[in-house]
Amino acid sequence: MSVRIGVFVCHCGTNIGGTVHVPEVVAYAATLPDVVHAEGNLYTCSEDGLSSIRNQIKEHRLNRVVVASCTPRTHEPLFKKNCELAGLNKYLFEFVNLREHCAWVHMNQQEDATEKAKDLVRMGVAKASLLTPEEDLSTEVLPSSLVIGGGISGLSAALTLAHQGYHVELLEKSDRLGGLLKDVNRVFPTNTPTADLITPLIDSALQHPNIAVHFKAELVEIKGFIGNFTASVKVNNETLDLNTGTIIVAIGAVEFKPDGMFEYGRFANVMTQLDFEKRYPSGCTGLKRVVMVNCVGARIDDTPYCGRFCCITAMKNATLLKEADPEAEVTVLHRDIMAFGKVFEAYYQKALRMGVRFIRYSADRPPEIIGSRGRAGSVRIYHELMGRDLELDADAVILTTPLVPAGDNEALSRMMKIPIGNEGFFMEAHQKLRPVEFPADGIYIAGCARFPAEIAECIAQGYAAAAKAAAPMSRGRVVTEALVSEVNPLLCSGCGRCLGICPFGAIDWTELRVGPERTRQVAAVNPTECKGCGLCAASCLSGAIQIKGFTDEEILAMVNAAAG
Ligand SMILES: Cc1cc2nc3c(=O)[nH]c(=O)nc-3n(C[C@H](O)[C@H](O)[C@H](O)COP(=O)(O)OP(=O)(O)OC[C@H]3O[C@@H](n4cnc5c(N)ncnc54)[C@H](O)[C@@H]3O)c2cc1C
Numbered sequence: 388m389s390v391r392i393g394v395f396v397c398h399c400g401t402n403i404g405g406t407v408h409v410p411e412v413v414a415y416a417a418t419l420p421d422v423v424h425a426e427g428n429l430y431t432c433s434e435d436g437l438s439s440i441r442n443q444i445k446e447h448r449l450n451r452v453v454v455a456s457c458t459p460r461t462h463e464p465l466f467k468k469n470c471e472l473a474g475l476n477k478y479l480f481e482f483v484n485l486r487e488h489c490a491w492v493h494m495n496q497q498e499d500a501t502e503k504a505k506d507l508v509r510m511g512v513a514k515a516s517l518l519t520p521e522e523d524l525s526t527e528v529l530p531s532s533l534v535i536g537g538g539i540s541g542l543s544a545a546l547t548l549a550h551q552g553y554h555v556e557l558l559e560k561s562d563r564l565g566g567l568l569k570d571v572n573r574v575f576p577t578n579t580p581t582a583d584l585i586t587p588l589i590d591s592a593l594q595h596p597n598i599a600v601h602f603k604a605e606l607v608e609i610k611g612f613i614g615n616f617t618a619s620v621k622v623n624n625e626t627l628d629l630n631t632g633t634i635i636v637a638i639g640a641v642e643f644k645p646d647g648m649f650e651y652g653r654f655a656n657v658m659t660q661l662d663f664e665k666r667y668p669s670g671c672t673g674l675k676r677v678v679m680v681n682c683v684g685a686r687i688d689d690t691p692y693c694g695r696f697c698c699i700t701a702m703k704n705a706t707l708l709k710e711a712d713p714e715a716e717v718t719v720l721h722r723d724i725m726a727f728g729k730v731f732e733a734y735y736q737k738a739l740r741m742g743v744r745f746i747r748y749s750a751d752r753p754p755e756i757i758g759s760r761g762r763a764g765s766v767r768i769y770h771e772l773m774g775r776d777l778e779l780d781a782d783a784v785i786l787t788t789p790l791v792p793a794g795d796n797e798a799l800s801r802m803m804k805i806p807i808g809n810e811g812f813f814m815e816a817h818q819k820l821r822p823v824e825f826p827a828d829g830i831y832i833a834g835c836a837r838f839p840a841e842i843a844e845c846i847a848q849g850y851a852a853a854a855k856a857a858a859p860m861s862r863g864r865v866v867t868e869a870l871v872s873e874v875n876p877l878l879c880s881g882c883g884r885c886l887g888i889c890p891f892g893a894i895d896w897t898e899l900r901v902g903p904e905r906t907r908q909v910a911a912v913n914p915t916e917c918k919g920c921g922l923c924a925a926s927c928l929s930g931a932i933q934i935k936g937f938t939d940e941e942i943l944a945m946v947n948a949a950a951g
Contacts, residue, residue, distance in 0.1 A: 390421040390516045393449040394508060395440055397431035397456030399486055404429075406490040408501045412455070415505045419512045423447050431456050432465060440466070441473040450475065451515040455483035455508050476520035478869060478936060483511035506949060513948035514941045521869035521935055526915050528614040528829075528859045529632035530554065535606060535799070538566020539842055540834025541637035542588045543849025544856075549597035551853075553860055556629045557592065558604040558620060560795075564589045566639050567835075572664050574842060575696075575703040576734045584842070601627070606795075609634070609802050612893075612916045613829025613865055633829045633856035636799065636813060637849065640790035640835035643684040649786055650756040654763040657756060657784045659683075660700050670711050677708055678766045678781040680754050681721040685789040687750075692810050694789025696841040698725045701787045702734055705743040718744040718779055720754050720768055747771055756784055790839040804892025805830055812838050823852040827891050827916065828865065831855050870936040871917035872924055878931035879909040885923035885932060886910060893917040 394416040398404030409427045417425040424447045428436040431454055443449060452475065454466050459482040467477035485504050493500035530553050534545045537559035545555045563569055565585045574581050592598050601622050608619040618629045642661045645651045651659070658666065660679075679701045685694045698721065705717045719738075724745065726735040739745070748754055748768055755767040763784045770777050792811035800807045805825045808814040813832050816824045823831050831852035834845040859865050874885075876899045886894045893916035898906040910931075912923070924932040933939060 388450065390451060391423045391447060391449050392419075392421045392451040392453060392512055392515055393440070393443050393447060394419075394422055394425040394453045394455065394512065395431050395436070395443075396425070396427045396504075396508070397436070397454065397485070398427065398429050399457055399490075400430065403456070403485050403490040403504075406494050406497055406500045407485060407504045408497065411501055412485075412504045412508060416453075416455075416508050416512070419509060421451070421516050422512060424449065432462055437465075437469045440469055444470070444473040444475050451479050451481070451518060453481045453483060453508070453511045453515050455485045455504070455511065457486040458484055478521040479515075479518050481511050481515040481518060483507050509951075510945040510948045513944040517938075517941045517944055518936070523869055524867045524871075524914050526612075526614040526865050526867070528863055528865055529630060530860045530863070531556065531631040532633045532635060532853075532856050532860070533558065533616065533618050533629060533631040534635045534637060536560075536566070536637035536639055536834070536836065537564040537592070537600065538637060538639045538834060538845070539568055539585065539588070540639065540836070540845040540849040540852075541566075541635070542585075542592050543846045544635045544637060544831075544833050544853040545598055546588065546591055546595065547850050547853035548857060549592075549595045551857055551861075553597065553857065554631075555595075555598045556618070556631060557598055557600045558606060558618075559600065559602050560604060560638075562602050564592060564600065567642070567661075568842070570661055570665050572668050572670065573703065573707060575699050576730050578703065578707065606799070606802070612827075612913055613859060614915070616829065632860050633831065634803070635831045635833060635849075635852045635856055636803075636805070636825075636836055637833045637852070638793045638795055638799070638836045640793050640812070640839060643690065643788040643791045645683050645786050645788055648683060649680060649754070649784065650758065650763055651786060654756070654758060654761070654784075656762050656782065657786065659786050659788050660697075660704060663704060663783075663785050670707050672708060672711065672783075674708065674715060674782045675712070676716045676780045676782050677705075677718070677785060678754075678779050678783075679705060679717070679719045679785045679787055680766070681719060681787040682723075682750075683786040683788045684791075686722065690789060690791060690810070692789070692838075693725055694787075695725070695727075695839045697787045697789055699731055699734060699841070701785075702726075702738045702743070704785065706738050706741055709738075709741045709743060713742070716744070716780075717742075718746060720746050720748050720766070722748060722750060746777075790835055793836065796836070803827070803830055805832075806890075810838075812836065823848055823855055826918075829856075829859065865915070867915055868919065869914075870919045870934065871914045872912050872919065872921070872932050872934045874910045874912055875931045875933070876909040876911070878929050880929045880931070881908050881910070882928065883910070884926050884928065888922050888926050889917075890920070890922065891916050891918055894923060 413427045605621040620627045752769045757765045806814045816826045833848040833852040896908045897911035899909045
């Protein structure tokens with residue numbers, strides 16, 4: 388069948404029409420090879436414009452449509468859908484951006500802008516003539532989720548999904564649920580017992596008919612993609628294969644142990660905040676003089692980030708010490724006070740009112756622990772405002788340390804091809820626009836596995852990850868665009884560059900039979916996971932990879948049209 392192209396050039400009000408002389412571009416488009424119809428519209432995206440496209444497809448038996456208007460970001464789906472309504476495969480549509488790529492950037496060069504618009508339309512038409520019809524890909528999504536980690540983030544996500552009727556496989560590495568909070572006695576900012584918060588969640592998860600909890604579970608392998616993941620999990624020397632449609636990573640983080648710093652590990656009365664919470668679960672310590680040192684292991688070269696809530700943890704334990712014994716002398720040595728938001732600022736003020744002393748130190752003059760009879764006896768600190776050293780007697784020294792990545796981050800990152808950032812925590816697809824999602828579809832993140840966060844944030848992220856995971860599960864299918872990459876196995880040299888470069892983990896090895904008894908490894912793309920970004924095609928030295936809709940032939944046709 389011969390190629391019959393229709394070109395629709397939009398004025399976009401004055402956005403394009405105020406700079407580009409649209410009638411001239413339309414007249415030019417009508418002269419291009421294979422173009423059988425060309426028209427201008429005031430707004431091609433209006434119902435008038437859209438119905439005109441549909442009518443012309445029928446009247447002129449158009450089998451390619453080129454719209455030269457604004458940005459594909461907002462309007463390409465609309466025009467593609469419109470082509471489908473007229474019975475034309477949506478992949479036979481080509482978009483030319485005359486607004487951002489032409490009119491807006493050449494506002495004061497009307498003649499040149501009109502010439503450039505002609506060039507862009509000529510390129511679009513050259514590509515359109517080579518377009519081929521494609522079909523969207525559709526995959527079934529199992530209504531179940533694998534939640535990795537049974538802390539407050541994982542519990543929040545698991546319960547949200549379970550309440551919505553989805554099955555949850557909850558993996559917990561240890562023999563108990565609750566994560567770090569099992570060792571935390573009271574929680575800021577309310578100072579209520581942690582058990583009041585975490586125990587009902589644990590009980591609900593254990594009793595919920597939609598949640599299967601696996602304790603002492605070791606994740607060995609994950610295969611598959613959104614809709615149908617298979618996790619091999621070792622539980623008590625038995626290997627289970629769990630099939631789920633989505634995955635939520637909530638493996639939390641661990642408290643930094645400051646071995647060798649500030650006499651930690653040398654004197655028994657030097658401990659971390661978590662050690663303190665474990666050692667004195669009732670809150671009654673009998674300690675009269677306590678010195679806390681903040682920012683231990685935080686905001687230094689190895690761990691350059693701020694632990695986010697460490698200052699608040701120190702305030703919590705300082706105020707609890709003062710509540711238990713108002714006569715106790717509690718001093719917090721800090722580099723800065725990070726009390727973000729209204730609630731935590733009020734919490735800080737409360738600690739000050741209760742008589743907790745806060746003294747600032749600078750990183751280049753850190754506090755010094757002075758030993759006495761095999762214990763920490765006092766802490767020497769240079770007081771910046773007084774301009775001299777102070778020596779504070781101490782029955783106990785509590786070091787406030789940040790959370791650091793849990794041990795399994797790297798293994799999980801490799802297993803699921805999910806990214807980790809410079810600090811070793813998992814990195815979401817986009818901090819602001821896709822905060823609990825990974826670039827790979829169907830895998831989500833919540834809580835301290837992402838970055839140190841206090842309970843309220845962890846719960847919110849657990850809910851958010853559950854909501855994201857529920858979306859494809861509720862639809863039952865995911866439909867993905869057909870414009871993905873394809874490997875020609877005969878051209879593939881098996882170098883593996885594309886496997887390493889794909890940010891979505893969409894490329895894997897497959898065996899290619901090259902003789903009766905011989906096979907060789909070549910790359911293969913999973914179209915459901917591929918986003919069509921083109922990195923693999925650009926990096927392939929053998930020219931074995933093409934992106935549908937952006938093949939070498941199509942791009943070269945545009946380049947030749949631009950040059951001609
Ligand atoms: C000393 C201290 C005091 C704190 N006090 C407060 C407070 O008062 N108020 C407040 O809001 N926050 C407080 N926090 C912070 C709070 O502990 C965290 O916000 C919260 O515990 C994070 O929950 P999570 O589920 O993200 O991670 P975690 O609690 O770390 O839970 C992660 C879970 O995943 C499991 N896991 C790890 N790896 C795997 C794996 N590969 N497979 C399966 N399971 C795995 C772990 O065993 C754990 O059970 C405190 C933290 C500390 C250290």
